[in-house]
Amino acid sequence: MITMEDSALLIVDVQGKLAQQMHESSALFNNLSILIQGAKLLSVPIVWVEQLPDKLGLTHSDIAQYLPGNAFEKSTFSAWGNSEIRSEIEKINRRNWIVAGIECHVCVYQTVRDLLKMHYNVHVVTDGVSSRTLENKSIGLQVMQAAGAKLTSTEMVLFELQQKAEGEEFKQMIKLIK
Helix, strand or coil, X not given: CCCHHHEEEEXXXXXXXXXXXXXXXXXXXXXXXXXXXXXHHCCCCEEEEEECHHHHCCECHHHHCCCCCCCEEECCCCHHHCHHHHHHHHHHCCCEEEEXXXXXXXXXXXXXXXXXXCCCEEEEEEEEEECCCHHHHHHHHHHHHHHCCEEEXXXXXXXXXXXXXXXXXXXHHHHHHC
């Protein structure tokens, strides 16, 4: 079980023209914006990273508008491979990491693999990840699940974090999801 108190969200490389080339990119952007807004509503810490933004561009505006603070830049495929990002993850000190972004079979996969090696619990948001092809997304999800990651969806993880169907946060969450 994951809770607001022991979870954080990691958004990986949803940048520039590459983001628009993802399989079902408009659905991806919609789900990511809901996921990010829901995490903020529940006070779940958010870390977001960009792969070589000077070459690949900045995080897509459809989701960047909801992200707090600044992106961490990286050149490694795995976010864990960057010491600044690794320090931020350790500083946040949450055991559960909810991971979304692109590309599922490259940067998301390698980040998830490394988080699992470090004994974090990883929850991959299946409708919040993508690759340019459905085949690469599918193989990425299969390999991450085989390595020990849990698969979830935007609604599933937000309601799991919420835990109860009451209160102001729940009312706002329903508006986000509908």
